[in-house]
Amino acid sequence: MRDIKNVLICGLGAVGMTFACKIQKNLPESLKVLVDTERLHRYSQNPPKMNGEEKFFDYILPYETGYKADLVLIATKMNALDEVMKNLRNFVGENTVILPILNGIEAEEKVAEVYGREKLLYGYFIGHSAMRVGNEVVQDGVGRIVFGSDKSQDRANVDRVCEFFRRAGVDFETPENIIYAKWLKFALNVVVNQTSCILKMTFGDMQKSENFLEFATHIVREVMELARLEGVEGYENLESDFIKALFSMVENGKTSMWQDIEAGRKTELDIFAGTVLRLGAKHKVATPYNQVMYEMIRILEEKF
Numbered sequence: 001m002r003d004i005k006n007v008l009i010c011g012l013g014a015v016g017m018t019f020a021c022k023i024q025k026n027l028p029e030s031l032k033v034l035v036d037t038e039r040l041h042r043y044s045q046n047p048p049k050m051n052g053e054e055k056f057f058d059y060i061l062p063y064e065t066g067y068k069a070d071l072v073l074i075a076t077k078m079n080a081l082d083e084v085m086k087n088l089r090n091f092v093g094e095n096t097v098i099l100p101i102l103n104g105i106e107a108e109e110k111v112a113e114v115y116g117r118e119k120l121l122y123g124y125f126i127g128h129s130a131m132r133v134g135n136e137v138v139q140d141g142v143g144r145i146v147f148g149s150d151k152s153q154d155r156a157n158v159d160r161v162c163e164f165f166r167r168a169g170v171d172f173e174t175p176e177n178i179i180y181a182k183w184l185k186f187a188l189n190v191v192v193n194q195t196s197c198i199l200k201m202t203f204g205d206m207q208k209s210e211n212f213l214e215f216a217t218h219i220v221r222e223v224m225e226l227a228r229l230e231g232v233e234g235y236e237n238l239e240s241d242f243i244k245a246l247f248s249m250v251e252n253g254k255t256s257m258w259q260d261i262e263a264g265r266k267t268e269l270d271i272f273a274g275t276v277l278r279l280g281a282k283h284k285v286a287t288p289y290n291q292v293m294y295e296m297i298r299i300l301e302e303k304f
Contacts, residue, residue, distance in 0.1 A: 002070070002095065004097070005030055006032070007071045010075060011076035012033060026167065033057040034061075064090065069093070073101060074107070096115075098119045099147055108120055120154075124146055125144075128250050128253060131259065132259060145165070180237075193258075194273060194290075194297060195219075196254070198293065206246060220239050220242050226279045229283045257269075269297045
């Protein structure tokens with residue numbers, strides 16, 4: 001397999017913009033950004049901004065041909081994944097690696113169903129929170145892509161991506177157990193994203209509130225039980241590792257879900273509490289804390 005030279009990014013939200021800018025700075029000739037015609041027109045009229053600076057990328061439309069990506073980074077929200085899967089078809093070749101860095105624990109399965117498990121790596125973003133207002137993202141550059149695979153036959157693709165990220169100046173981590181790592185990020189999102197948009201709390205507010213921390217443990221334990229039933233190795237460490245992760249977050253950070261509510265955007269409720277409720281039904285396990293949060297956030301979403 002050849003080294004990764006052509007990289008296609010799908011999504012210019014907070015995470016996509018962060019890494020598109022890093023790759024463009026260090027390896028500009030390697031990067032293309034997948035857009036539809038509506039977004040191409042919008043970006044042409046009003047270029048996206050990163051920390052106040054307008055950014056101009058090499059855009060590619062779904063119907064174009066003659067280009068194959070060595071690496072596809074999917075950085076949309078989950079509700080856009082089905083559209084991305086259709087728009088990618090012309091650009092996925094024999095040696096393409098597809099790395100979703102979406103929230104939740106369901107994106108990889110959807111990608112594998114369309115393009116095959118052999119092209120897939122598991123991943124997510126972790127770092128300081130970003131602020132997105134309209135087409136502008138503000139982020140301090142602190143963040144990394146955590147990725148890997150639970151299958152030894154994917155080692156070559158993991159190594160290819162590591163080598164590219166080093167050249168591109170992208171911070172990354174490859175944990176020994178990527179499935180557990182994704183569940184830990186999922187637990188963090190289920191707790192802090194959902195409670196923040198209901199309670200209007202920053203990470204610092206959460207860290208300083210004993211009542212919040214006690215409340216959070218009940219939510220994490222619902223996720224832990226589902227992880228156990230799903231056969232996740234190391235599930236028993238989720239509660240303690242969640243606390244460590246929460247206290248590593250920057251105090252004034254605001255979650256993306258809280259920002260979505262403030263901006264009148266649809267939230268990722270379905271991949272957080274929605275996933276917990278679906279897995280709870282699957283395993284016949286009660287998940288009352290997530291049930292209440294699901295219903296409360298649906299009420300908030302009714303405003304828009």
